[in-house]
Amino acid sequence: MFKSLSGKDKLSVRVAAELEKSILNQHFMPDQPIPSEAKLCAQFNVSRTVVREAIQQLKSQGIIHSIPGSGNYISRNDKSDLKRSISLFASLNQDTPIYLEILELRELLEGECIRKVCNMDSTELVKLLNERIMGMQNHANDLVEIVKIDHDFHLQIIKASGNELFHTILESLYESFSKIAIKVYNSRDVLEQICEEHKQITNAIAEGDAELANDLLLKHINQSKRNI
Helix, strand or coil, X not given: CCCCCCCCCXXXXXXXXXXXXXXXXXXXXXXXXXXXXHHHHHHHCCCHXXXXXXXXXXXXXXXXXXXXXXXXXXXXXXXXXXXXXXXXXXXXXXXXXXXXXXXXXXXXXXXHHHHHXXXXXXXXXXXXXXXXXXXXXXXXXXXXXXXXXXXXXXHHHHHHHCCHHHXXXXXXXXXHHHHHHHHHCCCHHHHHHHHHHHXXXXXXXXXXXXXXXXXXXXXXXXXXXXXX
């Protein structure tokens, strides 16, 4: 089933990589057990210690899990795994050129969501967005709360679009935006500007003007780019 091992990496790393490749190629399916340690030792021609190290690596990544007295099984990964990975990736790359690409991803996904809600009945969404704007204004002296409400403003739009995957991805990314957002909202003048931008976005959604709403959204996100 498995190819012979080659390369300069540690044996356990190569075994883990080969197992992961088999899972990705659907040789093993979610909830299905993987071969026993003894069989893996024989197939890879490695020691039990190597196999156990490889399995531990896959467990730490959430790829497989153990059931006491039964064995090791392929995990049925859920959105929490995706959220954790994206959040970690974004947080670790805040000071690298990749972060600009992360912001571009935010622009693409949010832009798609905001265009979609503009073609829907947005009455309830507009009400929720106006409540978020008022919340920001009422917490003018609490930057942490302002950032939290700002992120919720955007998440309400994404949630209303009905795309749960986009919501998971962007919710994960927002966690890494907090430090930058606090730098942006460092004065009352800037806060007033941000609230005004949110009002304009909300009005464009209420009017069903998808192009205007998207343009205003991109302008708003560019505040983050200028403060990196």
